[in-house]
Amino acid sequence: MASKGLQDLKQQVEAATQEAVTAAGATAQQMVDQATEAGQKAIDQVAKSTQETINETANQASEAFSGFGKKLGLLK
Template structure:
């Protein structure tokens, strides 16, 4: 009978250990998912900021060249 009790205890310990491993794996995956999401948001923001800077620079360059063109009498 003691052998049966030890076998039951062993199964409970193994089950508890498996649950702990599963919970740890789930928690680790959540951390990875959150980091990935945060990284994607950062990249999206960087892309948006870069595009805005490019647009502003292009507009300034266009205005500058148009100004030169007007000064030289090439544009009205």
Template sequence: MASKGLQDLKQQVEGAAQDAVTAAGAAVQQVVDQATDAGQKAMDQVVKSTQETVDKTANQASETFSGFGKKLGLLK
């Protein structure tokens, strides 16, 4: 009978260990997902900021060229 008790205890320990591994895996996956999401948000912000800078620079260059053209009498 003691053998049956030990077998039951072994199964309970193995079950608890498997549950712990599953929970740890889920926690790690959640951290990875959050880090990925944060990284994506950061990249989105970098792209947005870069695009805004490019747009501003292009507008300034266009205005500067237009100003030169007007000064030289090439544009009205």
């Protein structure tokens, strides 16, 4: 009878351990997913900012060359 009780206890402990491992794994996966999403958002923001800077610089250069061409009489 005592061995039956120990067997039941062992099964309960194993089941609880498996549930804890599964929950921990799910939590770890959620953390990885959130970190990945945050990293992607940061990369997207850097790319957007860089593109905006490139566009602004190109526009300024174009305006500068246009002004220079007008001063030389090459452009109207």
